[in-house]
Amino acid sequence: MTRYLTGRIGQAVLVLWAAFTVTFVLLQALPGDSIMIKFENPELGLSPAQILEVRARYGIDEPAVLQYIHTLMGFLAGDFGYSIETGTPVLQRLAEGLPETAKLAAGGFLLAVVLAVTIAFVSSYTRFAWIRGVLLAVPSLFISIPTFWLGILLIQVFSFQLRLVPVIGGTEAQSLILPVLTLAVPISAPLAQVLCRSLDAVYTQPFVAVAQAKGASRQWILWRHVARNALVPTLTVAGLTFGELIAGSVITETVFGRNGIGRLTEQAVTAQDIPVMQAIVVLAAFVFVSVNLIVDLLYPVLDPRLAAKGRVAV
Amino acid sequence: MTITESQQAGTTSLTTPTTKAQQAWPETGQQTTEPPRTDAGGRVTEGAPAKRRRRIPSIGLILAWAIVAAALLWVVAPGLFTAYDPISGVAAEKLQAPSIAHLFGTDALGRDLFARVVHGAVHSLSGAFIAVAVGLVAGTSIGLVAGSVGGILDAVLMRVIDVLLSIPGLLLALTIIILLGFGTVNAAIAVGVGSIAAFARLSRSEVVRVRRTDYVEAAFGSGARLPIVLLRHVLPNSIAPVVALAALQFGVAILAISTLGFLGYGAPPPTPEWGLLIAEGRNYVATSWWLTTFPGIVVVLVVLATNRISQWIGGERA
Numbered sequence: 001m002t003r004y005l006t007g008r009i010g011q012a013v014l015v016l017w018a019a020f021t022v023t024f025v026l027l028q029a030l031p032g033d034s035i036m037i038k039f040e041n042p043e044l045g046l047s048p049a050q051i052l053e054v055r056a057r058y059g060i061d062e063p064a065v066l067q068y069i070h071t072l073m074g075f076l077a078g079d080f081g082y083s084i085e086t087g088t089p090v091l092q093r094l095a096e097g098l099p100e101t102a103k104l105a106a107g108g109f110l111l112a113v114v115l116a117v118t119i120a121f122v123s124s125y126t127r128f129a130w131i132r133g134v135l136l137a138v139p140s141l142f143i144s145i146p147t148f149w150l151g152i153l154l155i156q157v158f159s160f161q162l163r164l165v166p167v168i169g170g171t172e173a174q175s176l177i178l179p180v181l182t183l184a185v186p187i188s189a190p191l192a193q194v195l196c197r198s199l200d201a202v203y204t205q206p207f208v209a210v211a212q213a214k215g216a217s218r219q220w221i222l223w224r225h226v227a228r229n230a231l232v233p234t235l236t237v238a239g240l241t242f243g244e245l246i247a248g249s250v251i252t253e254t255v256f257g258r259n260g261i262g263r264l265t266e267q268a269v270t271a272q273d274i275p276v277m278q279a280i281v282v283l284a285a286f287v288f289v290s291v292n293l294i295v296d297l298l299y300p301v302l303d304p305r306l307a308a309k310g311r312v313a314v
Numbered sequence: 315m316t317i318t319e320s321q322q323a324g325t326t327s328l329t330t331p332t333t334k335a336q337q338a339w340p341e342t343g344q345q346t347t348e349p350p351r352t353d354a355g356g357r358v359t360e361g362a363p364a365k366r367r368r369r370i371p372s373i374g375l376i377l378a379w380a381i382v383a384a385a386l387l388w389v390v391a392p393g394l395f396t397a398y399d400p401i402s403g404v405a406a407e408k409l410q411a412p413s414i415a416h417l418f419g420t421d422a423l424g425r426d427l428f429a430r431v432v433h434g435a436v437h438s439l440s441g442a443f444i445a446v447a448v449g450l451v452a453g454t455s456i457g458l459v460a461g462s463v464g465g466i467l468d469a470v471l472m473r474v475i476d477v478l479l480s481i482p483g484l485l486l487a488l489t490i491i492i493l494l495g496f497g498t499v500n501a502a503i504a505v506g507v508g509s510i511a512a513f514a515r516l517s518r519s520e521v522v523r524v525r526r527t528d529y530v531e532a533a534f535g536s537g538a539r540l541p542i543v544l545l546r547h548v549l550p551n552s553i554a555p556v557v558a559l560a561a562l563q564f565g566v567a568i569l570a571i572s573t574l575g576f577l578g579y580g581a582p583p584p585t586p587e588w589g590l591l592i593a594e595g596r597n598y599v600a601t602s603w604w605l606t607t608f609p610g611i612v613v614v615l616v617v618l619a620t621n622r623i624s625q626w627i628g629g630e631r632a
Contacts, residue, residue: 156603
């Protein structure tokens with residue numbers, strides 16, 4: 001088990017390093033000189049000597065390989081460099097936005113799970129074919145809706161037409177309701193689809209027929225036998241949706257004007273703030289890789305058969 | 315990352331995890347029997363044998379084709395659908411609610427919204443087309459090479475794809491936009507790069523599957539070389555799911571491009587790109603609901619339609 005664990009962590013670190021390298025190559029090693037566009041602007045009135053100093057501070061006169069090593073070392077030490085737009089440390093800007101985004105993402109993910117479980121279990125348990133048909137169509141509709149449009153539509157309906165949620169002001173909880181809902185809808189779709197399919201798949205298994213033959217009620221079969229076994233594939237997809245969660249927060253925070261990592265991303269792209277963007281991409285990859293590592297390690301806990309095999313293969 | 319089939323499912327959001335298919339179809343022991351294809355459209359198949367499926371296309375499918383055909387006609391001949399100019403408006407007619415004269419109403423500059431949506435189709439759809447082309451060509455080439463050559467090259471290429479998958483699609487697209495700059499084509503390329511991983515994975519798994527079949531062994535046995543076998547046998551037999559994914563990605567790309575347009579990284583105003591239309595209407599949410607609602611509904615309908623068609627290509631037609 002220890003060997004498996006170290007192997008998996010090693011793999012995760014390798015993917016992270018590769019993600020860092022890919023973004024570095026895309027963003028920093030290329031000839032574009034967005035830093036100098038800002039500082040050589042005559043309006044700033046910097047003397048040539050000062051410009052040289054700035055160049056030295058951002059390390060842009062070094063060869064790309066040295067820059068790469070310096071940036072990598074910095075990242076390993078928790079130093080993400082300085083934002084070009086504001087001049088403040090990138091770490092500080094990330095730390096400012098992180099709590100907001102964490103709240104939004106946690107809420108969005110929880111609501112997505114609730115939505116997905118409701119859709120899947122009701123459609124699986126109901127005796128009415130039409131309810132099942134309608135529910136099964138919901139996820140396909142959910143993934144076809146542009147997230148930003150959904151956000152605007154919700155503001156329109158709940159804030160302006162029904163006046164249920166204030167646009168400006170309002171309590172913390174009130175300001176979270178609509179963004180969380182906006183974020184949850186696209187994420188619940190793949191979860192619901194996979195959960196529906198795994199429920200259906202488990203129902204065809206012989207042990208379900210045995211339980212039925214022994215006289216177990218539908219409810220008992222669903223909860224005791226089917227739900228537990230349907231959980232593993234759903235967990236895999238749940239881990240994968242974390243990437244979507246970060247991407248979704250970019251849109252949601254922009255639409256609702258919340259100051260989190262997503263908003264920071266949008267600002268970084270507009271201002272071509274490369275150090276900030278690089279840190280955000282690496283952070284996103286870090287979250288994604290860690291969550292999926294945890295999911296992988298959870299499999300044997302959920303399904304003892306996988307632990308017995310000694311390696312995880314879903 | 316552990317490469318599991320379901321991981322692939324997650325990245326395309328829609329591909330069926332193989333669990334159901336594998337369990338519902340016990341092994342027949344025949345190599346030539348084609349295993350059930352993944353349902354790229356993402357609807358739960360009822361587990362019924364393929365023979366029982368209806369021959370007559372469903373109403374939903376006809377509707378889907380009609381919507382896509384209409385959108386394509388908007389691209390080719392927008393003048394047939396609307397007489398209004400999409401760029402210059404009549405100031406006196408600003409912010410009018412939908413009526414017979416202005417189906418979707420008018421915007422703050424008195425431009426007919428329906429005309430803008432119709433003329434915007436060319437930007438959104440050609441963008442999606444470029445995105446899918448980039449993903450399809452690059453992804454399928456990588457998958458084809460990885461799957462057919464195998465060995466170290468396969469391992470290296472697939473690890474690179476794993477890395478691409480660990481970066482959320484939108485962030486990858488935004489990174490590429492920083493690199494390339496703003497604009498419709500750049501946004502389309504950025505979205506396309508994001509879909510390379512999905513295409514590479516699917517085409518690799520298809521190639522690996524087809525390579526094991528008897529007829530490919532037979533072709534090698536009768537002296538054909540690798541490129542010929544790839545072109546004649548592997549490619550035609552592994553292309554259907556890839557085409558289904560392409561159709562699916564077309565819808566995904568329309569969504570992604572409209573998102574980039576909304577964020578302001580796509581076409582500049584006054585281009586009537588669909589995402590930009592919604593972004594512009596956002597300032598009038600309190601008073602003019604039609605400005606955001608109608609373009610959004612058009613996007614949803616077109617994406618739903620392409621998803622339905624993708625599902626048909628991927629599974630039901632067989």
